Amino acid sequence: NVGLRRANVTNGVREVTLCKDQKGKIGLRVRAISKGVFISFVGNGTPAAMGRVRFGDQVLQINSENCAGMTSDKAMSKLRKSAPERIVLALRDRPFERTITLQKDSTNHVGFVFKGGKITAIAKDTSAARNGLLIDHALLEVEGQNVIGMKDKAILEIMAHAGKTITLTIMPNFVFDHMMKSMATSLVKGAMDHSIPEV
Amino acid sequence: NVGLRRANVTNGVREVTLCKDQKGKIGLRVRAISKGVFISFVGNGTPAAMGRVRFGDQVLQINSENCAGMTSDKAMSKLRKSAPERIVLALRDRPFERTITLQKDSTNHVGFVFKGGKITAIAKDTSAARNGLLIDHALLEVEGQNVIGMKDKAILEIMAHAGKTITLTIMPNFVFDHMMKSMATSLVKGAMDHSIPEV
Numbered sequence: 489n490v491g492l493r494r495a496n497v498t499n500g501v502r503e504v505t506l507c508k509d510q511k512g513k514i515g516l517r518v519r520a521i522s523k524g525v526f527i528s529f530v531g532n533g534t535p536a537a538m539g540r541v542r543f544g545d546q547v548l549q550i551n552s553e554n555c556a557g558m559t560s561d562k563a564m565s566k567l568r569k570s571a572p573e574r575i576v577l578a579l580r581d582r583p584f585e586r587t588i589t590l591q592k593d594s595t596n597h598v599g600f601v602f603k604g605g606k607i608t609a610i611a612k613d614t615s616a617a618r619n620g621l622l623i624d625h626a627l628l629e630v631e632g633q634n635v636i637g638m639k640d641k642a643i644l645e646i647m648a649h650a651g652k653t654i655t656l657t658i659m660p661n662f663v664f665d666h667m668m669k670s671m672a673t674s675l676v677k678g679a680m681d682h683s684i685p686e687v
Numbered sequence: 688n689v690g691l692r693r694a695n696v697t698n699g700v701r702e703v704t705l706c707k708d709q710k711g712k713i714g715l716r717v718r719a720i721s722k723g724v725f726i727s728f729v730g731n732g733t734p735a736a737m738g739r740v741r742f743g744d745q746v747l748q749i750n751s752e753n754c755a756g757m758t759s760d761k762a763m764s765k766l767r768k769s770a771p772e773r774i775v776l777a778l779r780d781r782p783f784e785r786t787i788t789l790q791k792d793s794t795n796h797v798g799f800v801f802k803g804g805k806i807t808a809i810a811k812d813t814s815a816a817r818n819g820l821l822i823d824h825a826l827l828e829v830e831g832q833n834v835i836g837m838k839d840k841a842i843l844e845i846m847a848h849a850g851k852t853i854t855l856t857i858m859p860n861f862v863f864d865h866m867m868k869s870m871a872t873s874l875v876k877g878a879m880d881h882s883i884p885e886v
Contacts, residue, residue, distance in 0.1 A: 499785055501818075522821040523809050548819045556809050556816035580819050583785060584859075586698055610722050610755050617755035619700075620747045620779050622721040660783075662861050 493687045494632025495587045495655040501548065501580050506535045508572035515681075516541055518563045519667050525555040525563045527579075528667045530634075530681040537681040541577070543634055544585050544659060544667075549578035584663045585628060589655045590615040598647070598654060602627055602640060606661060621656075626664035629657035633684045637676035692886045693831025694786045694854040700747065700779050703738045707771035714880075715740055717762045718866050724754040724762045725783075727866045729833075729880040736880040740776070742833055743784050743858060743866070748777035783862045784827060788854045789814040797846070797853055801826055801839060805860060820855075825863035828856035832883045836875035 506514050515534020518525050525547040530536045547555050550566045558566075567575065590598040592615070599614020600607055600621055607625045610616045627643065628636055631650050635643045647654055659667075668676070705713050714733020717724050724746040729735045746754050749765045757765075766774065789797040791814070798813020799806055799820055806824045809815050826842065827835055830849050834842045846853055858866075867875070 522823040524819050524821045546819045548817065554812060554816045556819065557811070583819070583821075586782060612756070613753060617753045618747065620723050620745045620755065620782070622723045622782075624721040660859070660861070662859070 489589075489653060489655070490687060491631030491650065491653070491655045492587070492589060494685045495629055495657050496632075497585050497587055497657065498581045499583060501578060504539045504541060504577045504579055506539050506541075506575045506577065508570075508575070509535055512572060514567060514575060516567070517671070518547060518560055518567075519669070520558060520560045520563065521663065521666055523557050524583075525558055525560070526584075526667060528671060529675065531679050532681045532683070534681070537683060540685065541579065542582060542685075543628060543636060543680075544582035546580040546583050547577055548580055549576075551576050582657075585657050585659045587629075587655050587657050588619055588621055589653060590619055590621065592652045592654070596648070602643070605636065605638070605640065605643070606664075607658070622658075624661050625658040626661055627656060628659055628664075631655055631684075632657070632687075634680065634682050637673075637678075637680045638682065688788075688852060688854070689886060690830030690849065690852070690854045691786070691788060693884045694828055694856050695831075696784050696786055696856065697780045698782060700777060703740060703776045703778055705734045705738050705740075705774045705776065707769075707774070708734055711771060713766060713774060715766075716870070717746060717759055717766075718868075719757060719759045719762065720862065720865055722756050723782075724757055724759070725866060726778075727870060728874065730878050731880045731882070733880070736882060739884065740778065741781060741884075742827060742835060742879075743781040745779040745782050746776055747779055748775075750775050781856075784856050784858045786828075786854050786856050787818055787820055788852060789818055789820070791851045791853065795847070801842070804835065804837070804839065804842070805863075806857070821857075823860050824857040825860055826855060827858055827863075830854055830883075831856070831886075833879065833881050836872075836877075836879045837881065 515531035516536040517529035599616035714730035715735040716728035798815035
């Protein structure tokens with residue numbers, strides 16, 4: 489199943505090397521949470537997107553310097569001050585996220601309601617109920633494709649066009665709300681990377 | 688590494704069949720969170736412990752009935768009313784937990800401070816810092832052995848006796864505090880299953 493492979497959360501560590509674009513940007517934002525630094529935004533078509541940096545990845549190191557205890561501003565400043573041709577990030581794959589795979593029923597429903605990208609209700613005796621999908625979670629990816637900032641209608645469209653099996657990537661609202669705090673809605677809605685990851 | 692295998696969080700679904708003991712108990716408690724039902728207590732030496740039910744497992748079904756949307760009381764009542772010789776649980780492996788593996792340095796430290804079983808600080812340039820261990824998390828298992836309710840000194844002892852590599856299982860305080868709400872401290876301290884899981 490390709491959606492499952494695209495979405496797969498490994499919690500593993502990888503190294504990514506980025507170059508700044510012509511404007512001197514790499515196209516990501518970070519947010520400090522509980523003494524860790526996390527990717528809170530990846531811009532569409534930016535070096536970060538091309539380097540497959542994902543929303544929710546934890547930045548362990550910037551150019552071999554540990555990020556533990558850094559503020560968001562400090563980490564952003566380290567990125568800005570990096571040499572344009574070589575920024576090396578050590579990333580841990582999305583620690584606060586997990587995937588859940590659901591099956592459409594004969595009416596093509598999987599059995600949950602969401603509003604503003606957040607899961608608000610589970611329908612009885614559906615795939616969502618059987619698999620233990622939870623409310624109070626944000627819907628981050630469908631089949632591994634980031635849907636943050638998309639309209640609910642667009643997300644429904646993506647689910648409708650997927651096969652009988654759908655893999656969702658979710659994160660507790662509690663963490664999500666912190667990640668998105670004081671992020672401009674226009675940025676998330678207009679410029680978040682929503683490309684389909686290669687596997 | 689045996690500790691890593693003992694601790695490994697798969698998020699997979701398994702079926703467990705339990706029988707009540709002579710007192711008519713199976714030795715577990717559950718807590719409803721976000722329309723899901725979770726194991727909040729496993730008693731030492733009880734049928735639940737012998738069936739390898741773990742703290743944090745999500746109960747998807749009790750005797751083929753979906754638990755989605757059940758209150759804690761409703762789920763406990765379903766368990767109590769079950770036939771003593773055959774209680775079938777469908778469990779999802781610890782959805783709110785993850786593991787992190789640390790290496791002891793030459794002074795046998797991994798680099799974090801905890802208090803009352805909760806991670807409160809990360810030391811600079813240590814294994815905990817390099818690996819992105821976070822504060823605001825509860826320490827649930829060391830090398831896959833449940834340590835909830837143990838004194839900090841006892842947990843330190845377990846870590847000291849482990850090898851150079853230590854795998855920790857953690858959960859955000861936010862979820863942990865909800866799981867433990869209104870649970871008697873004496874129950875957790877005195878009767879929680881702390882046995883070492885077989886692999």
